[in-house]
Amino acid sequence: xTLVLVYDGGCxxxxxxxxxxxxxxxxxxxxxxxxxxxxxxxxxxxSRGFDLARGAVLLEGDQAWHGAEAIAELCRRLHPSDPLxxxxxxxxxxxxxxxxxxxxLLWARxxxxxxxxxxxxxxQPGLRVVPRLPSGDRSL
Numbered sequence: 001x002t003l004v005l006v007y008d009g010g011c012x013x014x015x016x017x018x019x020x021x022x023x024x025x026x027x028x029x030x031x032x033x034x035x036x037x038x039x040x041x042x043x044x045x046x047s048r049g050f051d052l053a054r055g056a057v058l059l060e061g062d063q064a065w066h067g068a069e070a071i072a073e074l075c076r077r078l079h080p081s082d083p084l085x086x087x088x089x090x091x092x093x094x095x096x097x098x099x100x101x102x103x104x105l106l107w108a109r110x111x112x113x114x115x116x117x118x119x120x121x122x123x124q125p126g127l128r129v130v131p132r133l134p135s136g137d138r139s140l
Contacts, residue, residue, distance in 0.1 A: 003030050003058065005018055005021065005031070005057075005059075005070075006032075006052065007035060008052055008109065009034030010122065014056065014109060019032070020084065021080075024080055025085055026078060036052070045064075051121075055070060058071075069095060072099075075092040075098070
């Protein structure tokens, strides 16, 4: 059965982790899907009670894991050749530790999205705010 990781492609940390897991994670057939751009998939997940703004989702058939549980399950299955994924596997493979550490990942995601001018919730509209200099100020 195909294992599918649905992540927030607007978050550079999430995107980097998902791409590395797919390329060098050692999980045959792992598929990754950017939930920020896939509105149909995001709506399907939300109807099942999985909010992408609160964490990644891992799917395998009818089974689904969300947030810390998704990352713990994925890390438990990893057989990475990559040193970064080896470290993340050690940190997040145990569900109790993943639940304690996961809020830090959500905080980093929130900060990265704010920096990029994207809303935390992909279903909320958000405009990038670009600071403007007062007219006549050429200090940059």
